[in-house]
Amino acid sequence: MEDGPGTIRDGTIRAIVIGGPTASGKSALAVDLAEELxxxxxxxxxxxxxxxxxIITARPDPVDLERAPHRLYGFLGAAEVCSAALWRDHALAEIHEAAKAGRVPILCGGTGLYLRALTHGLSEMPEVSPAVRAEARALHAEIGGAALRQRLAKGDPVLAARLHDGDSQRLIRAWEVLQETGQPLSAWQERPAEPPEGIDFFTVTLLPERASLYRSCDGRFEKMLERGALEEVEALMAFDLDPALPAMKALGVPQLIEFIRGKASREECVRIAQRDTRRYAKRQMTWFRNQVHANSTLHEQYSERSDEKIFNNIRQFLLTGHR
Structure with a gap:
């Protein structure tokens, strides 16, 4: 097969990474690139x-799904926990599948930990037995996040200082590793990590002006409600899942649950969900600005072909490997 832009060149896959805060236009840029390249x-x-x-996570709509193949959207049930390691394994498999088919792999998302795990690798992590995992979750449910973090501080003061009381998933993970291995998770995380072999990444970050981004965050939640986010959360509640699961803490889900249960007005639900979304977008902006060395950055929200230079830079990278 003759090399096309998405095939392996000189034994190396060339892949695109698009990162940035929520509501910055990442998905629109990704699908435009996928359609063109x-x-x-x-x-x-x-x-x-x-x-x-x-709806509540603003997954690509049917029109975008028709324009280009999409992978790893909605591939897990809400009762499951998706770790960075699990996602990375799936993402690497999809990158190789895309390249094998002569297509350009385009990674798109705002979870900085996932993208860093992909491009820089992950430290070796220990296996935790189902019994220890169940005990850790039961302990968290019994004593709460604040008390668990205090206990964690005795064995892993570094991570306990880094986490907050409401970060239940990471608190439970740190506690179960400590119980399983007798070593703090922070020590495991300091072990050397290796980036994936045979893949070269071109990274694009979207870092729009804050006021504009916040307006988009606010408008996005209203549109979600119009599209049926409330009904989606009602269906999720019917599964009677553990509230500590990641899916149950997605932006907007806790607030809509409060509204459905009559514990908050619609106005209060919308206000808090919009506020939390803005705060999350701010944290994402800080992370991508400080933790990512981007090959191209768009300092505005993406709109159709809003920066032709990015497209040209990516074409050059795919053809020559130069950034």
Missing amino acids: GGTVINADSMQVYRELD
Whole structure:
């Protein structure tokens, strides 16, 4: 097969990474690139992996799904937990499948931990037995996040200082590793990591002006409600899942649950969900600005072909490997 833009060149796959805060236009850029370059869009958002969270996580709509292949959207059930390691394994498999088919792999999402795990690798992590995992979850349910973090501080003070009381998933993970291995998770995380062999990444970040981004965040939640986010959360509640599961803590889900249960007004639900979305977008902006060395950055929200230079830079990278 003659090399096309998405095939392996000199034994190396050339892949595109698009990262940035929520509501910055990442998905629109990804699908435009995929349509033009013959690409496959691979999800890198930790909440869009759950099949029950379509509207509330703003997954690609049917029009975009028709324009280009999309992978790793809604591939797990809400009762499951998707770790960075699990996602990375799936993402690497999809990258190789896309390249094998002569398509450009385009990773798209705002979960910085996932993207870093992909491009830089992950430290070796220990296996945790189902019994220890169940005990850790039961302990968290019994004593709460604040008390668990205090206990964790005795064995892993580094990670306990880094986490907050409401970060139940990471608190439970740190506690179960400590109980299973007798070593703090922070020590495991310091072990050397290796990036994947045979893949070269071109990274694009979207870092729009904050006021404009916040307006988009606010408008997005209203549109979600119009599209049926409330009904989607009602269906999710019918599964009677553990509230500590990641899917149950997706942006907007806790607030809509409060509204459905009559514990908050619609106005209060919308206000808090919009506020939390803005805060999350701010944290994402800080992470991508400080933790990612991008090959191209768009300092505005993406709209159709809003920066032709990015398209040209990516074409050059795919053809020559130069950034």
